[in-house]
Amino acid sequence: MQIIIIGASGHGKVISDIISYNIERVGGGGSYKFLDGNIKRGTEIHGYPVIGTVEECVHYPEAHFLIGIGDNLTRKKIAETYELNYITAIHPTAVIGENVHIGNGTVVMANAVINADAKIGKHCIINTSAVIEHECTIGDYTHVSPQACLCGNVHVGEECHIGAGATIINNKNIVNNIIIGAENVVIRDINESGTYAGSPIRRIG
Incomplete structure (x- = not known):
């Protein structure tokens, strides 16, 4: 399963920890990446790369998404702008x-x-x-x-x-x-x- 976290700052990092713990616990495959327009493409967060900006989410129709942004209104704007496969x-x-x-x-x-x-x-x-x-x-x-x-x-x-x-x-x-x-x-x-x-x-x- 490919998981993409939108936002690679503090809240996004905590979400990446949760994903890592769950992958390790079940012993299954999977990886995650980040989208964040304020962090240079290719930068690694917890060993996983920033692959682009938020707007590029539409290029990954098969991926599963979480919005790793703490501000309520920003999360709402992204969620209502992009119809993605959001998970918990x-x-x-x-x-x-x-x-x-x-x-x-x-x-x-x-x-x-x-x-x-x-x-x-x-x-x-x-x-x-x-x-x-x-x-x-x-x-x-x-x-x-x-x-x-x-x-x-x-x-x-x-x-x-x-x-x-x-x-x-x-x-x-x-x-x-x-x-x-x-x-x-x-x-x-x-x-x-x-x-x-x-x-x-x-x-x-």
Whole structure:
């Protein structure tokens, strides 16, 4: 299987680690390459080459793709511009519960936990040691940062960013286009798009 990662900076490198771990674990064949217009063609990342720019993805119709870019809106723009064979990547140390749905293009990092009946949209990032509890739903293009925790039955919209170490208590609803600051605790529904921080949390922009 040929896997191409779009984006060869920090997030792309973490995805390449996940792919390497999975290839080694199953003992199967496969390789991956990168597309990144900001890095010189031929540069090797973790031993695998940058083979061109993002726009050149259309030259590889048989390949499987992941978008290794942390910015939600950039991931969305690429995914909606190029109809590619997007796959998921799940680190072997992640815990995935029963009846969990994970959309195409989503990446689940090391030691993340996604518990029973959770539904994760497409092209999301569930980052290192994040916890998504039972029956949560997460919209497309949302990033749950390292060690963030969504308690049971939390509903998060599309294109949200949940900051590192943030907690959303159970049964809360978060609309689209929300940024939750790091280490903050959400104790009420958030019904207006914007950036939220503080204790108690409040809209700051």
